[in-house]
Amino acid sequence: MNILFFGNLVDITQKAQEALSGTTNTQTLQALLCKKYPALQSVKYFIAVNGKMIQENTPLKEDDTVALMPPFSGG
Amino acid sequence: MNILFFGNLVDITQKAQEALSGTTNTQTLQALLCKKYPALQSVKYFIAVNGKMIQENTPLKEDDTVALMPPFSGG
């Protein structure tokens, strides 16, 4: 699946997107990302799957797009 | 004293201002104007003396300016 990083998360991951496979839900994806980028644990972010915000653990398919987004600060 | 008419009051008086003397308060002035322009009795207006809105009968001096103003409709 395609993972998108925004805002200050890019400072941590040093990339705007990344392809990952093998995770089947957002909880395991988060665990995987936290292992890869430990600093992610100390920042606040929301998750959107295919452009929709999610609040709870959500199943993922291989062609899903998952966005990690810090609090919005437009305007 | 100098009497100023605004808005639809001008349609009644056919003038924007008029010099009057001999009245010593706003109540007698109103009575005088209503006699001269009977249609004034059927319209709503506020009174300002020297640019200040008044609510009650107010004494008048010869050099005062009295404005008769219908409800405001700017903007």
Place this chain on the structure above:
Amino acid sequence: MKANTIKDIFVDGSITPQEIAESIAQHATKKNIGAHSIFLGQVRADEKTEGVVQAIEYTTYKDMALEQMHMIREALFEKYELTCMHVYHSLGIVPAGEISLFVFVSAVHRKAAIAACTELVEAIKFQLPVWGKEILVNQNTVWKENH
């Protein structure tokens, strides 16, 4: 930036988009401003039973209006954290589709700018001695009422 002198707010005829742009552009040097709240009143071609409105002719009791505006302005600067406030109101004829009122409030933060602008528009409508006479296409006239 608080203005303590009585400023004129009246302009002859309609207010052009170009004048609004110039007013906005002048604020680029005020780099502590974060928010501008603007209100524009545009003359409507209302369809009345007496006919369609083609223009509004505005008159005022100018001395009193400017003094009243000064007090409104001072009270809003007192109540809100504002950077600046500009008001332009047309006198004379303004054709339908054109702008007769331009209210422009700027502040560091949006909440003060928006709240002050909203209050200012209400104050202008109900506290300024200004009158609008709607001129219909058939040349009849109807005195405007504010709601």
Place this chain on the structure above:
Amino acid sequence: MKANTIKDIFVDGSITPQEIAESIAQHATKKNIGAHSIFLGQVRADEKTEGVVQAIEYTTYKDMALEQMHMIREALFEKYELTCMHVYHSLGIVPAGEISLFVFVSAVHRKAAIAACTELVEAIKFQLPVWGKEILVNQNTVWKENH
């Protein structure tokens, strides 16, 4: 005038007073409009402990932002009697003193225009996936926070 298609709101760099004037001028033909409520966001040269802000760089998750904006727009047209609504948000670098957000709501009556514009600004600040990175004079950066 309700727009049912997804419109782009993003522009490269700052929004000029001239563009705002052109947008206003285009409404002169809509003679049922009586009120325009406009909000402009201007980049502040904030003095932070880390240094003075000289610009903000905006990024977005565009697909999601435009879909979100579409829903916000539809909800406001549902709730208020509006004639039209335009939103322009900058992407990329906007220097201090320049405009990064232009929100423009028009209606027959002022109350609908003002209330919808106020709600719209809040929605843009808190519901659109857009991020601002403040670039300081010393080239350090600080991620912007909305309040």
